[in-house]
Amino acid sequence: MNELAGKVVVVTGAGGGLGEAYARHAASRGAAVLANDVDPAAVAETVEAIVAAGGRAAACAGDISNWSFAQTLIDACLDTFGTITGLVNNAGILRPALLQDVTESDMRRMLEINVLGTAACAQAAVGRMREIGKGGSVLNVASGSQAGDIALGGYGASKGAVASLTYSWAMELRGSGIRMNALSPLAETAMASQNAHLMSIQAAGRDVHYASLPPAQVNAPVVSYLLSDAAAAINGQVVRIAGRQLSYVTHPLIAFPVLEDEWTMEKVADAFANTLETRQQKLGLALSSAQ
Incomplete structure (x- = not known):
């Protein structure tokens, strides 16, 4: 029960929903x-609940x-607790809308919020983890919508950017003792309710769909694990937790390459037609496909 003993973690967007669940777990x-939210009253309630349960x-x-x-x-984290070992970049907003x-x-x-704030x-x-010199774990929050979804183009683009930042900065941090990963969560939250009226048409357009969404608390153990020393070998990954299923979201890849010594319009047409x-x-x- 003390896997994170000695850890000091900043959680953004912790005034409710997933962020609150991550902070409390x-x-x-x-x-x-150190819990952050744009709503002072909401984040104060999260802190009060943690303290009432015996936490710091x-x-x-x-x-x-x-x-x-x-x-x-x-800096407030260092002023309050003397150090920082983890960051959960959870704060984000959703504004679903069709292209038009x-x-x-x-x-x-x-x-x-979703990209620049992260x-x-x-x-x-x-920067502070490097100065302290004891490593750390940064966990950004991506989304399955980075693969594209109806009425989630803007939101998906912001989360795709988060995934790309995670890949790049994890490469830069290799060997430093600081890890950077991303989480792709799934939960019934106030944010998810903004998208509820679109779920049926979204589900009809893709392989993956859900009849219902799990509570926020289901996602929290994955966050705590990735903040812990037990996850020291995990870096640069987008980890998806969707109810009972834990998995990776794959990195972009080069698929089905067709080779030619020189490309002409005719050869390009053949490559598309034949492969x-x-x-x-x-x-x-x-x-x-590998299940």
Whole structure:
């Protein structure tokens, strides 16, 4: 029950839903938690619940899309607990909309919070972890919608960017003792309720669909594991937890290469007609053929 004893973790978006579940579970396993949310009252309730259960926690409210606040947040963790060993980049927003209905303001806000906020907090946390010199674990939050989904183009793009940042920065951090992974969770939350009216048409367009969503708490043990020393060998991965199923989301890959000494329009046409046309990648989140 003390797998995270001695760990100090920042969890963003911890005022409710998945972030609250992550913060409370990490604290129950021995971590000290600095909980962040844009809503001061909500994050205070999370901290009160952790402390009431015998855990250690403090709050730092603020908007992580403000680049300078991200550094303030990480510094507050050191001021409060003396160190930082983990960051859960959970804060994010969802604004579902079909292509013709997407607004500039919604797109900008999703990118500001989901991408820039994640990047700002990761940079600040890794900088302090490097200074301390004892390693650490950064866990970003991606989504299955990065593979594409109806009315989730903007949100999926923001989460695809999070996955790409994770891959790149994990490569940069190899050998440093600092790991960076991403989580692709699934849960019934206030955010998910914004998308509830679209679930049936989304499910009809892809391989993977769910009759119902699990509670947020189902996802929390995976987060605590990835923050722990037991996950020291896991780096640069997008880990998906979807109810009873734990898996990886694959990295982008080069599939079905056709070789030619020199490409002409005619050879390109032949390559598509004879090989590539019948091997197009499935749209949306798909299951691996290797089960």
